[in-house]
Each structure stands twice: as C-alpha cells, then as structure tokens.
Amino acid sequence: MKLLYFAWVRQAIGVSEETFDLPDDIRTVGALAERLRARGGGYASAFAEFGRLRAAVNQEHVPFDAPVGTNDEVAFFPPVTGG
Amino acid sequence: MIAEIRIGECDFDAGAETEALARRCEGPGAVTTFVGYVRAEPGLTSLTLEHYPAMSEREMSRHVEEAARRWALLGVTVIHRVGRLNPGDRIVFVAVAAMHRREAFEACEFLMDYLKTRAPFWKREERDGAVVWVEALNRDFDAANRWRR
Numbered sequence: 001m002k003l004l005y006f007a008w009v010r011q012a013i014g015v016s017e018e019t020f021d022l023p024d025d026i027r028t029v030g031a032l033a034e035r036l037r038a039r040g041g042g043y044a045s046a047f048a049e050f051g052r053l054r055a056a057v058n059q060e061h062v063p064f065d066a067p068v069g070t071n072d073e074v075a076f077f078p079p080v081t082g083g
Numbered sequence: 084m085i086a087e088i089r090i091g092e093c094d095f096d097a098g099a100e101t102e103a104l105a106r107r108c109e110g111p112g113a114v115t116t117f118v119g120y121v122r123a124e125p126g127l128t129s130l131t132l133e134h135y136p137a138m139s140e141r142e143m144s145r146h147v148e149e150a151a152r153r154w155a156l157l158g159v160t161v162i163h164r165v166g167r168l169n170p171g172d173r174i175v176f177v178a179v180a181a182m183h184r185r186e187a188f189e190a191c192e193f194l195m196d197y198l199k200t201r202a203p204f205w206k207r208e209e210r211d212g213a214v215v216w217v218e219a220l221n222r223d224f225d226a227a228n229r230w231r232r
Binding site: 004006007008056059060061073075077078079080081082083 | 119132133134135137138141142163174175195198199200201202203204205206207216217218219223
C-alpha cells in the first residue's frame with residue numbers, strides 16, 4: 001500500500017510518501033495509525049493524538065474505523081485549511 | 084452544467100473568469116463570485132499552500148456535483164492557488180452561473196463552505212520569522228454543517 005502524509009504530519013515524519021506492506025492483522029485506518037505510531041520518533045509525535053488527524057483512502061475522506069486493503073492509497077493529514 | 088476546476092500557482096483575473104463563465108453558459112440570469120485573498124495582518128509576511136494533488140481536484144468535483152444536485156445551475160468555475168503567496172494576493176475564486184440569483188448565491192456559499200472544510204489544502208504562515216501551520220477553525224465546520232441534510 002501507499003502511505004501519504006501532508007502538512008505538519010509530513011514534517012513530523014520527515015517523508016511525504018512511502019510504501020508499506022500491510023500486515024494481515026491490520027484492517028482499519030485506526031489500526032494502521034496505531035501501528036505507525038508504534039514506530040516511535042517522528043511517527044510517535046505525528047500520531048500522538050488521533051483527534052488532530054484526518055484520513056483519506058483512495059482520495060476520499062474516511063473515518064478511522066474505515067477498512068483498508070493491500071492496494072489502497074492511505075493519506076494522513078491535519079484538518080484542512082484551504083480556501 | 085459546465086464545470087471548470089483549476090489548481091495551480093498561477094494568479095487569475097476574476098473579471099475575465101466571470102465573463103468567460105457567463106459566455107460559456109449562454110445567457111445565465113445571474114453569476115455570483117467569491118474571491119478569497121491573503122489577509123494583511125501585522126507580522127504576516129507570507130502564506131504557503133500545499134495540497135494533495137491526486138485528491139484536491141476530485142474532491143472539488145464532488146462538491147460541484149453536489150451543488151448541481153441541490154440547485155439548478157448552469158455553470159461553475161473554481162480556481163485554487165497553491166505555493167507561496169503574499170498578503171493581498173488572491174487565493175481562491177468561485178463563480179456560479181444560474182438562471183436566477185438565489186441559486187447562484189446559495190451554491191456559491193455552499194461551495195466555499197465545502198471547500199474550506201473538505202478540500203485537501205493546508206496553509207502555513209510565515210509570521211515574524213516563524214513558520215506556523217494554520218489551525219482549522221470550528222466556525223468553518225459550523226458553516227459547512229448547516230448544509231447537512
């Protein structure tokens with residue numbers, strides 16, 4: 001799967017995208033976020049508070065209980081501030 | 084319904100875009116427009132906008148489709164700039180053409196409220212030499228929620 005990070009999430013982690021082999025036991029966006037947080041370092045600070053994060057799967061906004069699959073593009077970012 | 088959605092670093096001419104939309108729609112009774120600017124605030128030297136390119140245009144297309152389901156619209160133009168901007172620069176343009184003003188006014192507000200709360204853009208400010216990410220405002224989400232049904 002492809003992971004994308006934007007704004008301060010990207011800054012904290014230090015990369016804008018990466019590929020990730022989705023383990024069988026991860027089935028939701030929230031479980032994926034927990035696994036990424038467990039990597040520590042910049043990931044731990046980026047994923048410290050899920051309430052400050054939003055997610056998209058395949059370019060559509062989703063809640064953290066949404067399912068994820070091996071070929072998905074998953075993005076994590078702060079609430080949007082365009083316009 | 085004719086929709087035009089553009090995202091890029093280029094500035095736009097709001098007057099020319101308004102006329103172009105009116106011409107494309109061949110005789111609308113009303114065109115409403117909104118132009119968003121970088122506010123001039125003490126200490127603010129620049130604003131940089133980033134976006135999620137694969138999603139931002141798709142997301143804005145979904146907003147335009149939703150607006151067209153709710154109101155009888157003839158055409159819509161949405162332009163959103165990205166990159167580094169200075170106070171006074173234009174950021175965003177929304178124009179809506181319809182046969183009557185009410186549809187045009189309401190759909191324009193709806194599109195801006197959706198764009199502010201759902202389109203994947205992020206602003207960071209350079210303020211007194213420090214760089215800070217702009218925080219999302221609750222009032223923007225309240226504004227968008229009033230369109231829920």
